[in-house]
Amino acid sequence: MPSKDSAHVTSGTLLNPAIKAWESYLYDKGSSPYTVKAFTSDVRLLTKFFPPDKSIGAVTTNDLNRFFEWMEKERDVPCSPKTLARRITAVKSFYRWLTQYGVLVVDPAEKVVQHSVISPLPQVLTEEEVNEVLVAADRHRRAENPDARPFALIHLLLITGIKKSECLGIRLNHIDLNAPNGPQVFIRYPSPANRYKERKLLLTEDWLLPYREYIAQYQPADQLFPWSPRNLEYVLEDIGMEAGLGKHLSFDMCRWTCALRDFRSGLEAEQIRIKLGISKIQWREIGMKLRQLSEQTK
Numbered sequence: 001m002p003s004k005d006s007a008h009v010t011s012g013t014l015l016n017p018a019i020k021a022w023e024s025y026l027y028d029k030g031s032s033p034y035t036v037k038a039f040t041s042d043v044r045l046l047t048k049f050f051p052p053d054k055s056i057g058a059v060t061t062n063d064l065n066r067f068f069e070w071m072e073k074e075r076d077v078p079c080s081p082k083t084l085a086r087r088i089t090a091v092k093s094f095y096r097w098l099t100q101y102g103v104l105v106v107d108p109a110e111k112v113v114q115h116s117v118i119s120p121l122p123q124v125l126t127e128e129e130v131n132e133v134l135v136a137a138d139r140h141r142r143a144e145n146p147d148a149r150p151f152a153l154i155h156l157l158l159i160t161g162i163k164k165s166e167c168l169g170i171r172l173n174h175i176d177l178n179a180p181n182g183p184q185v186f187i188r189y190p191s192p193a194n195r196y197k198e199r200k201l202l203l204t205e206d207w208l209l210p211y212r213e214y215i216a217q218y219q220p221a222d223q224l225f226p227w228s229p230r231n232l233e234y235v236l237e238d239i240g241m242e243a244g245l246g247k248h249l250s251f252d253m254c255r256w257t258c259a260l261r262d263f264r265s266g267l268e269a270e271q272i273r274i275k276l277g278i279s280k281i282q283w284r285e286i287g288m289k290l291r292q293l294s295e296q297t298k
Helices: 015-028 033-044 061-074 081-100 127-141 149-160 164-168 192-197 205-218 229-242 251-264 269-276 280-296
Strands: 184-187 199-202
Touching: 015 033, 015 081, 033 081, 033 192, 061 081, 127 149, 127 229, 127 251, 149 164, 149 184, 149 205, 149 229, 149 251, 164 229, 164 251, 199 269, 229 251, 251 269, 251 280, 269 280
Parallel strands: none
Antiparallel strands: 184 199
8 A cells, every 4th residue: 555655656756756755754654864864865866867857767777777877986076885885775765665655666776786885893892801991990090199080981981882972962960870770871962853862871880989989079060071072082092001902992992892792791682773872774784793793702
């Protein structure tokens, strides 16, 4: 049965109104704003290549292959392999929708070859290295002039897997130590477009004492870590060197290490995806990398 969005679309419909109907369909089925914006922007590039009077039913597989060749080699704006792969996925999704609901009998995008581009596996910490990093950070807590900031920062990253921008966005009132399910931090975004990424993440009891020590020492007024991104990166780098790591300790490394530890602990894939605040499309690549990392770093 046709969806309400595809009901008024026919094979003779021009590309722009058909894409608009698909956009409404994606929102109605609960796709994230990020996914909808990215996919529809990619598909609208078809209107830059085809004549204005080109209908969706007049587009052939050869037309689409020529479009992607133009996209990759001839368009003024360079198109990276990863971007090309995403745009092919978007066009395939658009035409699959048109075929699924009977607007088109034959899917011209079905035989377009997908270009799969996977970036290299990220570096992660082994369990031994995690312990070495935490021990190095803990030494600062117990020094003659104690400093709990390195431990509070690094342990938070390894517990939650949050990104650098999310860490910098944490305010003191985003941390609830008395939540019914245990202490937690609310990851929030100022822009409504990113509200789907907002989530509440559990904190561990062994983080609370260093956190309280840090608050007493630095007395932040609003932002949890009121320093520049580069300043906090230096904190991570210094602890990594003190721990004797042969790798560069970073926000991204802590994020991937957290995800891998959750994956190995048996946490369900959907729970890891939600914890990381990523879309289902992003999870396809990240989930695959976590499986590969789990095998390679046993």
